[in-house]
Amino acid sequence: GDSVTQMEGPVTLSEEAFLTINCTYTATGYPSLFWYVQYPGEGLQLLLKATKADDKGSNKGFEATYRKETTSFHLEKGSVQVSDSAVYFCALSDQGGKLIFGQGTELSVKP
């Protein structure tokens, strides 16, 4: 079945460092891809999405590009802030419309 694999965490960075969180997927057809973020004690919220190959999703300085040839959707940010500390989930929407999540990557940003 369809699946999503994320790099393991936790990831600890200093403020203003460059962030990359790797995400690869296995899917039949052409899924939509998402990044969700979960701040402590809260539910998940959508960070960005891409619906077809070569699309770039972006929001709040985060970016991810849908790479069909490498089946990847890596999350990047040029300069992280303490307020970006959270758990990040990569997800895809399968043929039946259900969201399938990766295991999550915890990010901790130190001042």
Next chain:
Amino acid sequence: DAGITQSPRHKVTETGTPVTLRCHQTENHRYMYWYRQDPGHGLRLIHYSYGVKDTDKGEVSDGYSVSRSKTEDFLLTLESATSSQTSVYFCAISEEYMNTEAFFGQGTRLTVV
């Protein structure tokens, strides 16, 4: 914020007892989902609904049942709770399937002792 309310927010229950979690939405979205979140597993789909009285199983449905008698309410029942069902449960809603954003509730932390 999307209008999704989960209740209760926290619950401790004993092994073998039935437990019902409620998800209530005010957005009139067609699709509703129950996920559980466990360390190292991300979120895993338990059951979902694509309309009133229309439900289907997710990847971890054993030991759980659901009901949706109204558009706004989606109930998750653990028929006989076990310690392996200790988890954080999230309800989510979406207007359509594929390509659309899902909105999540705040979660219910369930502990089975």
